[in-house]
Amino acid sequence: MVALAPLDFVRALILSLLGDAYKKNNSPQSAIKDFLASVAIMAGVFLVLAVCKAGPRATFETLTHPMFYEVAALPVLVMLLDCVLGILTFRGDRMRQAERLLAVSEDLAEWMMFSTFKMPILLGALIGLVAFGKQDGWDWVQGFPDVDGRFMRQFGLFYLAWYFCIKALCAAYVHTAHFAQTGTGLLQARWVQWIFAIGSKQEEKTTASRRSVEQRSVDVSRPAPKSVLAFQEKVIREAQARRDAATHDGSR
DSSP states (O other): OTTHHHHHHHHHHHHHHHHHHHHHOSSHHHHHHHHHHHHHHHHHHHHHHHHHHHOHHHHHHHHTSHHHIIIIIHHHHHHHHHHHHHHHHOOSOHHHHHHHHHHHHHHHHHHHHIIIIIHHHHHHHHHHHHHHHHHHTOGGGTTSOOOSHHHHHHHHHHHHHHHHHHHHHHHHHTTSHHHHHHOOOGGGSHHHHHHHTTTSSOHHHHHHHHHHHHHHTSOTTSOOHHHHHHHHHHHHHHHHHHHHHHHHHHHO
């Protein structure tokens, strides 16, 4: 999880930038340019932060190490190629696709943060309680397996499988009819957001995030209220001008 968390965080950012590119551009060429420019800006920001935190020498040594290209650079390059090919071959509704990508990126970011930082603390506390109870002779924990190296390996593999299953469900959910009606991601349900907010003071942030998702669910093809009112006023003024002109011609 420690190794996967940075890559999943970068993937969520890339999907968010890809969704913005679909949303703001009408042609594939302009979308690709906008997307790659956003990725370049993001990479520059990460580079500046790395230099400020670790120093120029340590950053240069990390970027030139072969392990960096195997672990980080190559997966990110594959992600970028997949996004570019997706833009070139996409023939559907670009606004709907942008809505899907933004929802997936938000779900992946929240699931990564929760499963990396909050859930391991809770599960570790439960496992520690069971191990302590077995040593102390508690009756209700005797039915649980022994907490040893074999159990921890199996539990770690099960946790990774659960983590990837939720990621796959988040990516598949945006192609369902329910998402097409609501426009909200799988993990944006109220009870899921309540679980994510346990143990932290981010209820206001969670509410704001849910409101932004609900705002995205509005049909983007529908004109804004201000534009509708302006159009109606324009039609009324044109009709009044025609009536005034007809009255003036009749008076002659």
